[in-house]
Amino acid sequence: IQLTQSPSSLSASVGDRVTITCRASQVIGKYFAWYQQLPGTAPKLLIYAASTLKSGFPSRFSGSGSGTDFTLTISSLQPEDVATYYCQQLNSFPWTFGQGTKVEIK
């Protein structure tokens, strides 16, 4: 299953609403996750089952979607959100990732 993630990068102002999309080449159930990779660090699970926020992350992060189209939204971008975000499908092997979205502050 191919995952097409867009945009590949974005620059937004603090407080802006940011949306990242991930489109799968086949229908995926709830086996979909988002990860946050801060610069120079290992990825961290951000959202699982398409829309469940991992405990410890602020509620400005949310995930939605079903079928083939999924979205990660940051409702109010903060400086600490500067990172690369990846989507992943765990519906069928081989598990695959999107190409990543690098989020920067304008």
Added chain:
Amino acid sequence: QITLTESGPTLVKPTQTLTLTCTFSGFSLNIPGVGVGWLRQPPGKALEWLALVHWNGDKRYNPSLNNRLTITKDTSRNQVVLTVANVGPVDTATYYCAHSSGDLELLRFLWFDPWGQGTLVAVSS
């Protein structure tokens, strides 16, 4: 608290076999629904899933690596080992191991969490 730590060489020569060890704590790989996976990330590039070993010994591999991967678990030592045969420059990457779990009723995986800190491996003569 679950922790995973990768270890292995930082430099390997082309055509050699790379052996990486993931040592974990805070969970048992005997529990149904639990797995440990290996992933990698070439410098400046995206994440790539490589392999997964399940609690029951089942193994899954990324076919894009053309049968060069072998994953094994040693439950008594809390370790998972990945070997990559016949390495080349394209195998230069940070290699991560990660705990996988999810729906324990359906025994379906929903995430990789947490990840180890990663180990950078360069392939060069």
